[in-house]
Amino acid sequence: MKGAGLQSALLVVFLCLAPGPGNAYETDQYSNRLEPLEDSMELLDERVNQSIENVVANWKGPRYDWKFVHSIYKDIGGRHWVDKIEKWAMNSDEVDRLRPERRDSIYQGHPVWATRVAGMFGVGPTIKLNGQLVGSDKLGHFLSQGRKFYRRYLWYLDEAKAAEKSAYTERALFGQMTTGVYSNADLVANFEGYRFYRSLFEDDIIPGKPSILAWEEDHWVIQRRFTWADHVNAYWDEALNVNHFDSLLYPYMKDRLETFCPEYFQAPERYEIENEEALKARYAHLELRDTSELRLDQLCVVGEKTYPSSGVTALQR
Numbered sequence: 001m002k003g004a005g006l007q008s009a010l011l012v013v014f015l016c017l018a019p020g021p022g023n024a025y026e027t028d029q030y031s032n033r034l035e036p037l038e039d040s041m042e043l044l045d046e047r048v049n050q051s052i053e054n055v056v057a058n059w060k061g062p063r064y065d066w067k068f069v070h071s072i073y074k075d076i077g078g079r080h081w082v083d084k085i086e087k088w089a090m091n092s093d094e095v096d097r098l099r100p101e102r103r104d105s106i107y108q109g110h111p112v113w114a115t116r117v118a119g120m121f122g123v124g125p126t127i128k129l130n131g132q133l134v135g136s137d138k139l140g141h142f143l144s145q146g147r148k149f150y151r152r153y154l155w156y157l158d159e160a161k162a163a164e165k166s167a168y169t170e171r172a173l174f175g176q177m178t179t180g181v182y183s184n185a186d187l188v189a190n191f192e193g194y195r196f197y198r199s200l201f202e203d204d205i206i207p208g209k210p211s212i213l214a215w216e217e218d219h220w221v222i223q224r225r226f227t228w229a230d231h232v233n234a235y236w237d238e239a240l241n242v243n244h245f246d247s248l249l250y251p252y253m254k255d256r257l258e259t260f261c262p263e264y265f266q267a268p269e270r271y272e273i274e275n276e277e278a279l280k281a282r283y284a285h286l287e288l289r290d291t292s293e294l295r296l297d298q299l300c301v302v303g304e305k306t307y308p309s310s311g312v313t314a315l316q317r
Helices: 004-015 040-056 067-078 082-090 117-120 137-156 159-171 183-198 250-258 260-265 276-282
Strands: 126-127 132-135 213-216 218-224 305-307 312-314
Touching: 040 067, 040 082, 040 126, 040 218, 067 082, 067 137, 082 137, 132 137, 137 159, 159 183, 213 260
Parallel strands: none
Antiparallel strands: 126 132, 213 218, 305 312
């Protein structure tokens, strides 16, 4: 335990000295969950479709699929901590957002050696996309990490092997190593970004739909419009597809999540996943970790527990 504590302390010192991101590492789909929020899918559909149209309009030279992918990435993705489309969603007056006060987020109030980066930098906003509550960081995962996933797929020609590398990233510097958080939802967004890039050029990547683009003689033709509805589902929501927390962070997060039980009993339908078996099958190869014991429909309905703030009692199932 002493060794683990020393390692965590050294990591915190390193992160304090290292250049930090412009915005938060984690998001919070628990706080303010029951507040009304406008769906931003139409706006974000338009941003992606405009990028595709711009690349098509300015295309020069022969067909080169990777050049097209990279052009979209340069336009609305980015090499920095926060992708351009993500930054726009975080700041635009057009996009409705939930953003808990820093002191109120699910990562605050815990020891810094447990929360690490998540505690130091606060949380990013949550938006609604295709009816789902989604952390703004998922837009960056979709475009940037999805691009890396696609590149690995082109190298290995093996989706499972590309997924293995994606999971390694989530375990390492950009995931559990620095935050204590292994985000299942990040892995889902990565994979869906990869599917988007393939769907630019291949039919039936989105079942029943042609590719977004076709090459005709010497130019690209747009065959259909992109929509986030083809990619975003309940597994993008970290209150439904709950994070896996390491041993330092888990007990604090379990206690914190239990404080949301009154909200759960007010609107249990907001914590349900439709067609979950289909989602499990779709993402079976992504190395998602089973965190179902932390879902509020499990956590709040165990034994006989009363929540004074709501007067609600959870009965033994």
